[in-house]
Amino acid sequence: MPKVLISDKMDPLAAQIFRNRGVEVDEITGKTPEELMAIIGKYDGLAIRSSTKVTKEILEAATNLKVVGRAGIGVDNVDIPAASAKGVVVMNTPFGNSITTAEHAIALMFALARQLPEADASTQAGKWEKNRFMGVELTAKTLGLIGAGNIGSIVADRALGLRMKVVAYDPFLTPERALEMGVEKVELDQLLARADFITLHTPLTDQTRNILSAENLAKTKKGVRIINCARGGLIDEAALKKGLESGHVAGAALDVFAVEPAKEHPLFGTPNFISTPHLGASTTEAQVNVAIQIAEQMADYLTTGGITNALNVPSLSAEEAPRLKPYMALAEKLGSLVGQLAHGGIARVSIHSEGAAAELNQKPIVSAVLAGFLRVHSDTVNMVNAPFLAKERGMEVREIRTEREGDYHSLIRVSVKTGAGERSVAGTLFGDAAPRLVELFGVKVEADLAGDMLYIVNEDAPGFIGRLGTALGEAGVNIGTFHLGRQSAGGEAVLLLSVDDPVGPDLVAAVRALPGVKTVMALKF
Ligand SMILES: NC(=O)C1=CN([C@@H]2O[C@H](COP(=O)(O)OP(=O)(O)OC[C@H]3O[C@@H](n4cnc5c(N)ncnc54)[C@H](O)[C@@H]3O)[C@@H](O)[C@H]2O)C=CC1
Numbered sequence: 089m090p091k092v093l094i095s096d097k098m099d100p101l102a103a104q105i106f107r108n109r110g111v112e113v114d115e116i117t118g119k120t121p122e123e124l125m126a127i128i129g130k131y132d133g134l135a136i137r138s139s140t141k142v143t144k145e146i147l148e149a150a151t152n153l154k155v156v157g158r159a160g161i162g163v164d165n166v167d168i169p170a171a172s173a174k175g176v177v178v179m180n181t182p183f184g185n186s187i188t189t190a191e192h193a194i195a196l197m198f199a200l201a202r203q204l205p206e207a208d209a210s211t212q213a214g215k216w217e218k219n220r221f222m223g224v225e226l227t228a229k230t231l232g233l234i235g236a237g238n239i240g241s242i243v244a245d246r247a248l249g250l251r252m253k254v255v256a257y258d259p260f261l262t263p264e265r266a267l268e269m270g271v272e273k274v275e276l277d278q279l280l281a282r283a284d285f286i287t288l289h290t291p292l293t294d295q296t297r298n299i300l301s302a303e304n305l306a307k308t309k310k311g312v313r314i315i316n317c318a319r320g321g322l323i324d325e326a327a328l329k330k331g332l333e334s335g336h337v338a339g340a341a342l343d344v345f346a347v348e349p350a351k352e353h354p355l356f357g358t359p360n361f362i363s364t365p366h367l368g369a370s371t372t373e374a375q376v377n378v379a380i381q382i383a384e385q386m387a388d389y390l391t392t393g394g395i396t397n398a399l400n401v402p403s404l405s406a407e408e409a410p411r412l413k414p415y416m417a418l419a420e421k422l423g424s425l426v427g428q429l430a431h432g433g434i435a436r437v438s439i440h441s442e443g444a445a446a447e448l449n450q451k452p453i454v455s456a457v458l459a460g461f462l463r464v465h466s467d468t469v470n471m472v473n474a475p476f477l478a479k480e481r482g483m484e485v486r487e488i489r490t491e492r493e494g495d496y497h498s499l500i501r502v503s504v505k506t507g508a509g510e511r512s513v514a515g516t517l518f519g520d521a522a523p524r525l526v527e528l529f530g531v532k533v534e535a536d537l538a539g540d541m542l543y544i545v546n547e548d549a550p551g552f553i554g555r556l557g558t559a560l561g562e563a564g565v566n567i568g569t570f571h572l573g574r575q576s577a578g579g580e581a582v583l584l585l586s587v588d589d590p591v592g593p594d595l596v597a598a599v600r601a602l603p604g605v606k607t608v609m610a611l612k613f
């Protein structure tokens with residue numbers, strides 16, 4: 089039974105769903121990295137929010153881990169390249185908390201406009217400072233949206249409802265989408281110069297880090313108010329403090345900080361500064377949504393292989409997974425076959441799907457070929473890390489599909505280009521489920537690829553099969569199945585034998601010494 093660790097506070101529905109889906113679950117929150125490292129080896133899945141940092145070191149210790157599930161959106165607390173290299177799927181819930189976070193940004197905008205936290209503190213302190221708190225109206229003000237994705241567009245929609253004018257900076261926002269959203273697409277400098285309020289809704293990436301730098305803050309309109317419910321690293325916090333102190337920035341509300349938890353911070357106590365402790369996603373509704381979604385997604389992956397909302401592998405729905413499974417098994421076997429037979433550096437792998445196979449999602453088929461191919465050299469390769477490893481090794485991967493059927497209802501052909509030229513193997517599914525090799529380096533054969541096998545190329549001459557049987561018999565190796573293919577009578581023949589025991593180097597040498605033998609290799613599937 090797969091086992092999952094929930095390491096951050098999550099709605100109890102997550103644990104309930106895991107159990108209902110036959111997944112064992114432990115909820116252990118608040119662990120230090122060292123404590124987490126000590127226990128993570130037991131788990132197949134790790135369910136987190138933003139507190140757990142899934143570092144390279146944690147992943148190294150996670151010897152059984154197959155999936156990290158983020159109950160929320162931002163995955164900057166997960167080392168995705170390290171997870172991919174280890175073959176661990178990373179998934180999130182991209183929509184479950186977006187409305188809630190957008191509402192928090194709007195709440196902070198109102199709080200800034202009317203200085204609500206200070207007014208509340210002053211009133212409850214018995215001061216009744218009616219003249220101290222003079223606010224600004226939102227109607228007709230310009231809201232500058234940095235990042236117009238899921239959350240940014242909900243914020244825009246709400247702001248338009250408040251009769252604000254919305255300008256948006258997002259390099260990936262198309263003019264059509266801007267029109268549909270009712271916002272004006274602008275460059276960053278225009279936004280900085282025009283906005284009365286600025287709200288950030290981008291992920292933290294190398295391009296967005298410090299997007300509100302000291303230099304950019306200096307380009308903002310005097311009296312600007314800034315809201316950040318996205319990620320801490322987007323703003324230069326020291327420059328923001330200076331801006332607030334000088335009065336250039338009339339107010340700033342941060343839900344997120346460069347270092348969290350922010351229990352002490354130079355901004356604390358600065359006039360017109362408001363903060364919340366990363367509460368953007370903290371509503372009952374959002375937490376129920378993300379808990380249900382992540383538990384369902386992780387349980388799907390661990391029990392059926394279905395992949396939804398993964399950030400480092402193509403999606404594979406729970407409905408698709410059973411249909412694709414036999415094709416992926418075939419693809420992996422073909423990849424493994426060429427991996428074992430091909431010599432020298434591989435410059436290119438081409439995967440050609442024909443007939444029924446061409447109608448399927450190709451990405452998992454391609455990943456399975458690469459996994460089979462690369463696993464010949466390393467046990468830690470799987471469907472998740474294979475495409476990354478192939479890229480790392482400079483292999484070109486080509487994907488071709490032909491929906492028309494050829495000789496078979498469906499066919500997958502894997503060709504590799506090495507220094508010695510291009511060679512290919514092809515296979516099909518018998519009865520839609522049993523993987524079968526049908527072509528090996530241009531020779532028609534028909535073989536299962538399973539267990540220990542022996543691959544032999546020899547000159548097609550009488551008496552050879554008898555001598556081979558004797559050599560195997562003398563070594564105590566029993567033949568299971570025997571598949572022969574040849575280009576023409578008396579030409580070169582290809583033999584694929586399945587054997588009941590592993591074939592050692594002595595037996596390989598003995599077979600190689602038989603007259604007419606050109607190539608002998610022991611294979612394993
Ligand atoms: N405070 C909190 O509790 C929460 C924070 N978040 C954070 O909110 C942020 C936005 O989330 P979503 O809207 O769901 O993401 P999204 O992926 O839907 O949208 C992000 C947008 O940023 C844009 N973008 C990327 N690079 C950019 C750049 N250099 N300049 C301007 N725009 C750029 C993208 O094109 C995209 O449209 C994320 O950082 C997420 O982690 C999300 C949920 C809760």
Ligand SMILES: O=C(O)C(=O)COP(=O)(O)O
Binds near residue numbers: 139159160368369
């Ligand atoms: O979903 C996100 O990106 C968030 O930042 C929410 O974080 P949390 O799950 O509340 O720790």
